[in-house]
Amino acid sequence: MAITFDHVNYMYQPNSPFEAVGLSDVSFTVPSESFTAIIGHTGSGKSTLVQHLNGLLKPTSGTVTVDDFQLTAKTTNKHLKSLHQHVGMVFQFPENQLFDQTVERDIAFGPLNFGFTNEEAMSLAHQAAHDVGLPDELLKRSPFELSGGQMRRVAIAGVLASQPRVLVLDEPTAGLDPRGRAEMMAMFAKLKADQHLTVILVTHQMDDVADYADQALVMAHSNLIKAGTPAEIFADPEWVKAQQLALPTAANFAQHLVTRGFEFDSLPLTAEQLAIQLRGQLPKEGR
Amino acid sequence: MTKIISVDDLSYQYPDADRPTLNHISFEINAGEWVAIVGHNGSGKSTLVRALDGLIDFKSGTVTVAGTKLSPESVWLVREHIGMVFQNPDNQFVGATVADDVAFGLENAGVPRPEMQKRVQEALEAVDMWQFAEREPSRLSGGQKQRVALAGIIAMNPSIIVLDEATSMLDPHGRQTVLSVLQHLRRSNQAPTILSITHDLSEAAQAQRLLVMDNGQLISEGTPRAIFSDEQLLESTGLDLPFSTKLSQQLAKQGLVTPKQYLTDDELEDWLWQSHLTM
Amino acid sequence: MLEQLTLGRYIPGHSWLHRLDPRAKLVLACYFIVIAFLTTNWLTYVLMFAFIGGVIFLTGLSFSYFVRGIGPLIWLIVFTAILQLLFTPGGHIYWHWGILMITSTGIQTSTAVFLRFLLIITMATVLTLTTAPLAIADGVEALLRPLRVIHFPVAQTALMLSVALRFVPTLLDEAQTIMNAQRARGVEFNNGGLIKRLRAIVPLLIPLFVGAIGRADDLATAMESRGYQGATNRTRYRVLKWHNADTIAVVVILVLNVVLVVLRHM
Structure with a gap:
């Protein structure tokens, strides 16, 4: 959309x-x-x-x-x-x-509010749980018993279940x-x-x-x-910098290299882009 | 060097847990040292x-802080030596205004009011928050609240400052302001011992020594350089790789020369420059 | 609608009223509320409304802000007044149906209820608008201090009150965030019948309680680590100072009382 x-x-x-x-x-x-x-x-x-x-x-x-x-x-x-x-x-x-008694019901909460039947909502909930990598055995547990990372996945599944x-x-x-x-x-x-x-x-x-x-x-x-x-x-x-924002780590590192005499066509934003742009500016391995 | 913290064979299991959260932990920290504890959530x-500050009631092992063995009788004495900053900036703000919050510890210690006013102002100046003294917490950013929490501790002048993921809920700017307060403090006359829990490698790199925890156990300790050069250890404990390591891996993929051992970002920059000059 | 409500809000400022000692303001407001019940004839009402008008002027805030701010509460006052009107017997009966009636006494009492209520709410609004919650807590503590004689835990109560006030904005923010999250998941908080609305509150209340308990736990840990061992032997950072203006304020309200009593008999 x-x-x-x-x-x-x-x-x-x-x-x-x-x-x-x-x-x-x-x-x-x-x-x-x-x-x-x-x-x-x-x-x-x-x-x-x-x-x-x-x-x-x-x-x-x-x-x-x-x-x-x-x-x-x-x-x-x-x-x-x-x-x-x-x-x-x-x-x-x-x-x-999170608020419901089981992980499954909490995830199905959105679909139910949007008018899906109970059966559809449960099926959507299971699909969403699978999509965020929650193991099936957690579905019947209380969301409040899970670790912080798992709780966050439940909450994200709760949003995905409504098929946005x-x-x-x-x-x-x-x-x-x-x-x-x-x-x-x-x-x-x-x-x-x-x-x-x-x-x-x-x-x-x-x-x-x-x-x-x-x-x-x-x-x-x-x-x-x-x-x-x-x-x-x-x-x-x-x-x-004037906006008090940071550069990506690789871009920041590349900036330092520029002051040392390296040249880049465009500022590399990732370690991969930086390595590619360093070809021709560094000796090859094994030489 | 004098030991300021010694932990010997400490174990603890939460009442409803099925395995111990702390499993036979022993280590020592020297006075004036900056030590970071790393490990996954x-x-x-x-x-x-929390065990160091007597905030959990462990049954097995001993903790000694500044020569005092931690016990139910000595807990308040031990707490005078330790100032703690916690993760959530909102949940540790006791006072209704910035100045009131900084004064909280001093009030508890029964410090006379004129002395208190002086120390509140000095502490707030040290964290660059004095101009916000009358502000309410709801009108502060996360980084500002954490600096106020630090001021509350600086005012008490403890010999040890413990940061329990104090920067993990902050944006990069807020994190930077908190870290620069710590660096400033290290250079001051007080030079407290700092023990910080963090996931952030650049923050951990500032420590003199790292303790690596996994599954309730202390699995490794060493200088940041020693720990950061152990890629397997970093990955198995859920930590990020240093940028210099990531870049070296990408350079190898491009068939370019890479340094033979671990280098910090600055060292890698020098090394690349030297290699560049040989072209 | 509730966004407009001004009772309970504080607007930082430097007006004469803002600078008064909270003890003086609390005494002033309470005293005013008590003597609001001494009003009898139109002269006394004119006096009281003139006084509150002067007080509003001293807040430095606009009249229209007060009018709009009290707006949401006016229906509550009207409702109370109508109950008085329909259920008060006595005097000349103009209309009656079953147990409902409109009488001359009813008209008098309901008018009185309406006007007194308006006076009281305006005064309470003035108090909260010009006094920081913390200052109110300090003022209450100072005024309660004599109760220490009967072993009332004044210091603990004061700390509790100030911590509670400190967390009100935090919890309001959290409630707003949770409401937004649940609205995004299809909850309609303002739609449907009573049962539907009550059910919609559950997904708000449970996370709010869970969160508040977590916060309380964190706060208790933080307080303990900062050496809080109960209220004994603590010193105080914040102390209240009584100025001449505070004495003047108290004298003014006493004079108002005297004039009011005189006018009652005219």
């Missing part, structure tokens, strides 16, 4: 002393089945932006279009349900939303150890390919942006300040 | 540091 933001503004608690700008004139397009990363500081408007993707917030002015669904200030809550189903949201620390076409991930790997992070990112990449999902990832991990994203949106002070491919975003290291 | 790191 393609997504378009057209001059979207959002105001928190308008006409009160607590009034605050959430989004200011944000416009962009996310192509169907692409992987988009949203980066920026805490409080830059990233969370406000993603809450518009499935109508948890409605624009104060402007239009959000998801496939053929249009979300404006006038959209009534009744019409939001299909949007909720088609845009799955994995919030930060999603394990904090768009998957929004808000820092899905926060608090995991490095192996858990790598496994989870690989899982999202596989889900995206297998189920033809459009993925939107909010992250502080620039290496994930370099490794997975087709395009990135940079937010600052409620504004969208840059949009483009990761290569375009990180092409100007000075600008990146 | 659930390997027993947090339980271990």
